[in-house]
Amino acid sequence: MGALCRLPGIGRKTAERLALHLARARPEEARALAAAVARVGAEVNTCARCRNLADRDPCAICADPARDSGLLCVVESPADLAAMEAAGAYRGLYFVLSGALSPLDGVGPGQLGLDALTRRAAEGVRELIIATNSTVEGEATADLVAQSLARPGLLISRLGYGMPVGGDLKYIDGLTIARALESRRRREPGGS
């Protein structure tokens, strides 16, 4: 139960419920879970190219010849990469930073992996899309990446800000409204 308790989002009560379930379950069930957990440690590695979690190197995304290798999307974490992939709108490659700049947590410019990103961006990338989060740390990281990677011939872009899809103006915060206003786009009749 102590081991379960250390998992994120699992407190004493949930750990107790899980432990009792495993104790009552058929032995094969507990063994299967133990084996799966052991496999995570043994088989999950990091792709040397994009630094995403992967079971092989290069990962399935980096190795996919159908993807546009001229586009490189920079995200903060594997979870952000998964969200981009789930959106299904991006057909380029990725680079996963080691989180966002956060001096208080000991993440400074040296810890982000900018050297590896600089090397990676030199391999035939024409556009670098910075997709760090829209938080204070994510913005600071975006600034740093844009400054560090700037070189002639490399287009650096940032995800657009504005209204989330399905959003209702009266429930959206003022900063987002201001950004949406700033980033308004010309609309042709009939077009979107």
Added chain:
Amino acid sequence: MGALCRLPGIGRKTAERLALHLARARPEEARALAAAVARVGAEVNTCARCRNLADRDPCAICADPARDSGLLCVVESPADLAAMEAAGAYRGLYFVLSGALSPLDGVGPGQLGLDALTRRAAEGVRELIIATNSTVEGEATADLVAQSLARPGLLISRLGYGMPVGGDLKYIDGLTIARALESRRRREPGGS
């Protein structure tokens, strides 16, 4: 208590609590509330220019000479207008539609107030900013407004879509990520 119960968001229990509070309160307090409620009906009108709720006509926004009368922002409701104003980023004028297109609720093109908007847009407006919500109804309304108001010399724009400020990629829905990717912007080093 029945009258309180008809207010939006106030159920039986809350109405009971309010009614008991009023019954126990000093008589002046109940009278002051009654007078304030009566004043709403008597004094709140609609501005003939922007169709926002106002206590005079034209309203304080329409009558403000410091605002840019060449910009007209089209919103669905007075609450949306209030959200835009609270954001503090817009210095033009407004036009409030009668909600969004919603055939099931009986709101068709004829009910939105497009005739009044067309007349209003002819009064020295150079840019019409469509700020309807990013819902299905809001988008349909935006299309209709863009189609109906199109004329040479009038720039029609729509609020930008994308990441809300403070947003974390892994918690943002896929459609919004796709829009943010679509509306990405070139980023100069050091700029924002």
